[in-house]
Every structure is written in C-alpha cells, then in structure tokens.
Amino acid sequence: MADTTLVSVExxxxxxxxxxxxxxxxxxxxxxxxxxxxxxxxxxxxVLWWAVSGSGIVPDRFLPAPPEVWAAFTEMAASGxxxxxxxxxxxxxxxxFALAVLISVPLGFLMGTVSWAQPxxxxxxxxxxxxxxxAFIPLLIIWLxxxxxxxxxxxxxxxxxxxxxxxxxxxxxxxxxxxxxSATLGAGRARVAARVVFPHALPGILDALRVNAAxxxxxxxxxxxxxxxxxxxxxxxxxxxxLQTDKIFAILIVIGLIxxxxxxxxxxxxxxxxxxxx
Amino acid sequence: xxxxxxxxxxxxxxxxxxxxxxDLEIPPGEFVTIVGASGSGKSTLLSLVxxxxxATEGRITLDGxxxxxxxxxxxxxxxxxxxxxxxxxxxNVAFGLETRDMSRQARKERVAWLLDEVGLTExxxxxxxxxxxxxxxxxxxxxxLARSPRVLLLDEPFGALDVQxxxxxxxxxxxxxxxxxxxxxxxxxxxxxxxxxxxxVLVLASDPGRVARDLRVEPPGEGLEVKRTxxxxxxxAQVEDLVRREHRAHLAAAHA
Numbered sequence: 001m002a003d004t005t006l007v008s009v010e011x012x013x014x015x016x017x018x019x020x021x022x023x024x025x026x027x028x029x030x031x032x033x034x035x036x037x038x039x040x041x042x043x044x045x046x047v048l049w050w051a052v053s054g055s056g057i058v059p060d061r062f063l064p065a066p067p068e069v070w071a072a073f074t075e076m077a078a079s080g081x082x083x084x085x086x087x088x089x090x091x092x093x094x095x096x097f098a099l100a101v102l103i104s105v106p107l108g109f110l111m112g113t114v115s116w117a118q119p120x121x122x123x124x125x126x127x128x129x130x131x132x133x134x135a136f137i138p139l140l141i142i143w144l145x146x147x148x149x150x151x152x153x154x155x156x157x158x159x160x161x162x163x164x165x166x167x168x169x170x171x172x173x174x175x176x177x178x179x180x181x182s183a184t185l186g187a188g189r190a191r192v193a194a195r196v197v198f199p200h201a202l203p204g205i206l207d208a209l210r211v212n213a214a215x216x217x218x219x220x221x222x223x224x225x226x227x228x229x230x231x232x233x234x235x236x237x238x239x240x241x242x243l244q245t246d247k248i249f250a251i252l253i254v255i256g257l258i259x260x261x262x263x264x265x266x267x268x269x270x271x272x273x274x275x276x277x278x
Numbered sequence: 279x280x281x282x283x284x285x286x287x288x289x290x291x292x293x294x295x296x297x298x299x300x301d302l303e304i305p306p307g308e309f310v311t312i313v314g315a316s317g318s319g320k321s322t323l324l325s326l327v328x329x330x331x332x333a334t335e336g337r338i339t340l341d342g343x344x345x346x347x348x349x350x351x352x353x354x355x356x357x358x359x360x361x362x363x364x365x366x367x368x369x370n371v372a373f374g375l376e377t378r379d380m381s382r383q384a385r386k387e388r389v390a391w392l393l394d395e396v397g398l399t400e401x402x403x404x405x406x407x408x409x410x411x412x413x414x415x416x417x418x419x420x421x422x423l424a425r426s427p428r429v430l431l432l433d434e435p436f437g438a439l440d441v442q443x444x445x446x447x448x449x450x451x452x453x454x455x456x457x458x459x460x461x462x463x464x465x466x467x468x469x470x471x472x473x474x475x476x477x478x479v480l481v482l483a484s485d486p487g488r489v490a491r492d493l494r495v496e497p498p499g500e501g502l503e504v505k506r507t508x509x510x511x512x513x514x515a516q517v518e519d520l521v522r523r524e525h526r527a528h529l530a531a532a533h534a
Contacts, residue, residue, distance in 0.1 A: 178362070184354040
C-alpha cells in the first residue's frame with residue numbers, strides 16, 4: 001500500500017464512545033424514578049415503624065403503633081387542645097419571627113450598603129450568633145419572667161443575628177457594574193437602594209428567611225418545653241408526665257407537617273420572586 | 279461645544295499615574311475609538327467622562343460644564359451588558375426614564391421607539407436571561423440612549439461576543455451613530471474594530487497613559503468588505519504596530 005495521502009478529505013468513521021460506567025456526578029434520574037424515591041423516602045420509615053411496633057419487640061409504651069397515634073390525634077383534635085396549642089405556638093413564631101425580620105433585614109441591608117455599618121456591627125454580631133439561643137432561657141426568664149415576652153425574645157435572639165449576617169452577605173453581592181450603570185442612568189443613592197440593590201437581593205433574603213424560619217420553629221418548641229401553659233411543646237411535656245407516648249408521637253408528626261408547610265410556602269414564594277435568578 | 283479634557287491626570291495610588299496630562303477635544307457627533315496596550319488607562323478615561331471616577335488633576339467639560347459625577351447627558355455601556363435581570367427588556371430600557379417627570383405615555387413611546395431602533399421590539403416582554411449576548415448588548419445600548427445623551431461611552435462593548443455577532447454589532451452601532459448623531463467614544467482592544475468604526479482613532483501609550491497618536495481615518499467604503507482593502511489593512515497595521523510597541527514597553531517597565 002504505497003498509496004499514502006497527507007490530506008484526507010473523507011474523515012475516518014468515529015468510534016462510538018463506550019457509555020461511561022462511573023456515574024458519581026450529575027447522574028440523570030428520570031422524573032418517574034425521582035418521584036418513586038420521594039414516596040419511598042417517607043413510606044419506608046413509616047412501614048418500618050408500623051412493623052416494629054406491631055411485632056411486639058418494643059413495648060407499646062415506648063413505641064405506639066400508628067393506629068394508636070391516630071386515635072390520640074383525633075382525641076386531641078376533638079377536645080380542641082391541639083388547635084389551641086397549635087395556635088399558641090404559631091402565634092409565638094409569628095410574633096418572634098416577624099420582629100426578628102423587622103430588625104435583621106434593615107440592619108443587614110445597612111451593613112451591606114453603607115461602608116461604616118459593616119465594621120461597626122459585624123464583630124459584635126459575629127460573637128453573639130455563636131451563643132446558643134437556648135442558653136439564654138434562664139436569663140430571659142429572670143429578666144422577662146415566664147410569660148410570652150421571654151418566649152418571643154428567645155425566638156428573636158435565635159434568628160436575628162444569623163439573619164442579619166446572611167442578609168448583609170446577599171446585599172453585598174450586587175455587582176459593582178450594576179451600581180455603576182444605575183449611576184450613569186441618573187439614579188441617586190436612595191433610588192439605587194430601592195430599585196437596584198433591594199430587588200437584586202430579594203431572592204437571597206428570602207432564602208435566608210427560609211433557613212431561619214426553621215430555626216424559629218425549632219426554638220418555639222424548646223421555649224415551651226421549659227415554662228409554658230400552652231403550645232405544642234407544653235403539650236409534649238404534659239404527655240411525658242403521664243407516659244402518653246402516643247400523644248407525643250401525634251404532636252411530633254403535627255410539628256413536622258406544619259414545618260413542612262411553612263417551608264414549602266416559602267419555597268413557592270421564593271421561586272416566584274426569584275424567577276429571573278433561576 | 280464639545281467634550282474637552284484639560285490637563286487631566288488620574289492616579290488610583292498617589293505617585294502612580296494611570297493617565298497623565300490628557301488634553302483632548304472631541305467635537306459633537308464624532309465617532310472616536312480608543313486603543314492601547316493594557317495599563318494605558320483606556321477604561322479609566324471613559325470612567326472619568328462618565329463621572330464614575332474623579333480626576334486627580336485637570337478637568338473634563340461637556341459643552342462647557344465641568345463633569346462632576348454621573349449624569350444622564352453621558353450614557354454608558356460596558357463589556358458585560360449589566361442589565362437588571364429581574365426587569366423585562368422594555369423595563370430595562372425604561373430605567374433611566376423613570377427618574378424624570380415623564381408621563382407614562384411618553385415613556386412608553388420613547389421605549390418603543392428605542393426598541394425599534396435596536397431591533398428588539400418582539401423581545402420587549404422577555405427577561406434578559408433569555409436573550410443572546412448580542413441582544414443583551416443591544417438592550418444595554420438602548421438603555422444608555424434612553425435619555426438622549428450628548429455622548430455615548432462604550433467600554434469594550436463587543437469584546438465578549440463571537441466574531442459574526444461582533445461584526446453585526448459593529449454595523450449596528452454605526453447605524454445608531456448615523457441615526458442619532460450622538461458623539462460616540464468607544465474603547466476597544468480590537469484594532470480592526472477601532473479602525474473600521476472610528477473616524478478618529480486615539481492610540482494610548484502606557485505607564486502613564488497618554489495620547490500617543492491621534493489619527494483621522496477615512497475608510498474607502500461602508501460595509502464589512504472594507505476590512506479587506508489595502509488601504510484599510512495599511513492603517514490597521516500601522517495602529518497595530520503602535521499598540522504592540524506600547525505593549526512591549528509596558529512589559530519591559532513591569533519587569534524592570
């Protein structure tokens with residue numbers, strides 16, 4: 001075969017590459033499989049619970065079976081205790097979280113936009129946020145008594161510092177160029193803050209709120225475990241006194257479902273507001 | 279009545295001037311392109327005109343009034359289109375108009391006219407994220423033009439675009455310039471682009487930045503085919519040599 005050419009006009013056939021075997025990253029999962037996995041994620045533990053409690057390995061008093069929990073749930077719902085406890089807890093979360101947001105979002109916005117605010121507030125908030133909010137409970141009781149104020153104050157303490165720093169971070173991420181462009185378009189400082197920085201930061205602020213709503217939600221139950229006469233946490237302590245594990249389970253499930261609802265709601269709002277950043 | 283630099287110097291760090299003693303007069307309606315090696319302060323020059331940076335010495339005047347900060351008489355577009363990603367195309371263009379006491383109707387008409395001028399009418403209601411790079415840059419230029427600036431400042435506006443889109447945009451910006459009669463000052467690192475678009479090409483020297491050459495360019499035609507003519511290639515080569523010499527000098531200075 002002396003017939004060699006330097007330039008080949010026809011390209012040689014390309015071998016089809018073998019399918020990659022290792023799928024550690026970005027592995028595709030079909031929508032159907034994903035949904036199956038989501039359902040399994042909830043159903044499998046539930047079935048395990050039912051099986052273990054039904055097998056009699058664990059005393060009923062420690063691990064009540066789902067039907068008993070359901071019975072406890074309907075009983076509490078019928079007496080109205082559940083609703084009033086739920087309202088009490090949600091009221092505290094609403095008040096505490098709202099207050100925390102009213103403080104932390106403007107403060108974080110200030111820290112992210114005004115040059116003197118960052119060095120003034122960051123060090124102290126950086127220290128305070130590492131103090132566990134629940135460690136303040138005794139102090140709050142001494143200062144504010146065992147009423148509503150101390151519980152709401154606990155929620156504020158647990159949320160406000162993290163939310164401030166997270167807000168400040170998001171606000172700082174507005175690109176320099178966007179601010180420059182806005183200035184050349186005749187926008188003054190106030191207008192840039194309201195029409196450029198705020199809308200740019202809003203999806204990130206909502207992300208921070210979603211994370212910290214979970215914190216507030218956890219803390220309200222903690223607050224009610226200590227000194228309360230109403231609320232879901234209080235109901236759990238009462239049930240503990242009478243070894244009513246079925247009631248405790250029912251309340252835990254209610255807490256979980258309400259938490260999930262709050263999370264999903266915030267996710268939906270975030271997705272709508274932040275369509276552009278997706 | 280023009281854009282004037284009077285002994286303008288600029289140093290971000292005292293003692294290390296980025297621009298030194300720039301004296302320049304750009305009459306209304308001129309299309310000026312600025313090329314230069316890195317370190318020549320091209321972008322700083324535009325930033326000074328825009329009022330985003332203050333000169334350390336000298337002054338810049340526009341129609342006799344000194345530039346003291348950003349203002350709507352000078353529109354600017356950057357290499358990254360920097361659009362408001364949450365605003366639709368038409369609301370991006372409208373941003374500069376929302377500050378003035380302008381009736382809704384008048385604003386709507388102005389935006390519609392601008393979108394027509396840049397050929398994006400059908401994309402008016404889209405978010406910038408769904409547009410191509412060239413389209414985004416058109417929106418950015420339309421937004422800069424909204425308040426009929428005396429000067430349009432372009433900082434490497436087509437630097438991130440592919441070659442075909444870039445050539446489309448070159449014809450586009452020339453048409454805009456023809457239609458509106460605005461002064462255009464454009465910084466670019468692409469000598470071909472500078473010679474093709476500019477009726478006047480400024481070559482900046484580095485360390486510190488100053489005007490090394492001020493060339494008048496009269497290309498023998500309008501279309502992209504001009505780029506292949508001998509006359510065009512000769513001017514382009516001349517400018518490229520100048521820029522290259524400054525680039526070498528800059529490197530030598532950096533290693534000294």
